[in-house]
Amino acid sequence: MPELPEVEIVRRGLEPMMLGQQFVGVEQRRPDLRFPFPAGFATRLEGQTITAVRRRAKYLIVDLSGGEALVMHLGMSGRFTIQPGVSQSPQEFGGYVYDTGAYPQHDHVVFGLSNQSRITYNDPRRFGFMLLVPQAELPTHPLFASMGIEPLGPDLTALYLAKRAQGKRVALKSFLLDQRIIAGLGNIYVCEALHHAGLSPRRLASTLGLRNGGPADRTARLIAVIPDVLHQALNAGGSSLRDYRHTDGTSGDFQRAFAVYGREGEPCKRSSCNGTVARIVQAQRSTFYCASCQR
DNA sequence: CATGCCCCCTGCACGC
DNA sequence: TGCGTGCAGGGGGCAT
Numbered sequence: 001m002p003e004l005p006e007v008e009i010v011r012r013g014l015e016p017m018m019l020g021q022q023f024v025g026v027e028q029r030r031p032d033l034r035f036p037f038p039a040g041f042a043t044r045l046e047g048q049t050i051t052a053v054r055r056r057a058k059y060l061i062v063d064l065s066g067g068e069a070l071v072m073h074l075g076m077s078g079r080f081t082i083q084p085g086v087s088q089s090p091q092e093f094g095g096y097v098y099d100t101g102a103y104p105q106h107d108h109v110v111f112g113l114s115n116q117s118r119i120t121y122n123d124p125r126r127f128g129f130m131l132l133v134p135q136a137e138l139p140t141h142p143l144f145a146s147m148g149i150e151p152l153g154p155d156l157t158a159l160y161l162a163k164r165a166q167g168k169r170v171a172l173k174s175f176l177l178d179q180r181i182i183a184g185l186g187n188i189y190v191c192e193a194l195h196h197a198g199l200s201p202r203r204l205a206s207t208l209g210l211r212n213g214g215p216a217d218r219t220a221r222l223i224a225v226i227p228d229v230l231h232q233a234l235n236a237g238g239s240s241l242r243d244y245r246h247t248d249g250t251s252g253d254f255q256r257a258f259a260v261y262g263r264e265g266e267p268c269k270r271s272s273c274n275g276t277v278a279r280i281v282q283a284q285r286s287t288f289y290c291a292s293c294q295r
Numbered sequence: 296c297a298t299g300c301c302c303c304c305t306g307c308a309c310g311c
Numbered sequence: 312t313g314c315g316t317g318c319a320g321g322g323g324g325c326a327t
Contacts, residue, residue, distance in 0.1 A: 124305050
């Protein structure tokens with residue numbers, strides 16, 4: 001998916017277009033994405049004013065004046081496109097509802113706003129989803145109740161990570177991908193952060209745990225590089241692997257900066273290291289790392 | 296509870 | 312050119 005930096009960039013693209021606007025026409029063109037759409041999805045949005053466009057981990061949360069929140073996840077291939085100055089009239093969307101063969105390929109939802117803009121959700125793989133949840137229930141909703149900390153917030157400390165890692169018998173890579181620990185990291189940035197920290201993805205998570213009552217040094221190293229990697233990606237406008245696009249249709253260029261991700265067989269970029277980037281599979285997903293400088 | 300594995304779906308790059 | 316294979320940013324759900 002878009003990982004945290006990409007979702008944040010999408011949020012920043014959507015917010016100025018959506019904030020304070022009303023949903024005028026909403027067209028839902030198929031009954032489901034990863035999950036069925038909520039009953040009456042379009043109707044429940046229409047007439048609502050957007051009071052906030054937020055992000056939690058890899059989720060986008062659009063607060064509505066009526067008290068519900070539109071919760072959206074982009075899955076692996078979800079994408080928004082904004083067309084300003086078109087029509088807000090639902091019938092002009094084309095009347096494709098539930099006619100999956102008749103609309104532009106994979107354009108599953110179209111939001112018409114009171115400022116004449118149209119926001120289209122496209123998702124070829126349909127791993128994304130949209131829900132409507134009362135704002136007051138978000139903290140206790142199953143999606144969010146056990147969600148871990150934001151990696152760019154003040155909660156990411158060596159002590160926090162050491163406590164959560166205590167006794168964990170999983171690979172460090174899998175531990176960092178676990179959204180119940182840190183929410184928002186994905187496969188790319190976990191690989192990148194581990195490289196920057198000089199830590200092997202194969203090491204047991206428990207080796208980050210408490211030593212003599214405090215976090216191990218390597219834990220401090222790791223929590224220091226995680227925000228760096230994410231900020232670099234944000235500053236570069238997100239990565240552009242495969243189908244990621246900004247809401248304006250342009251792509252990011254962080255991929256050029258990857259130290260290990262997708263670089264199997266290429267030389268390690270760490271100065272002073274002459275290793276080669278390897279690809280292994282952990283928990284059915286590719287891990288890229290340098291076995292010579294990541295211990 | 297913790298951990299490991301499979302799967303959802305489509306598109307694309309690659310080798311033959 | 313066409314076809315088969317493997318792989319892709321996530322994460323829910325089930326078996327053990």
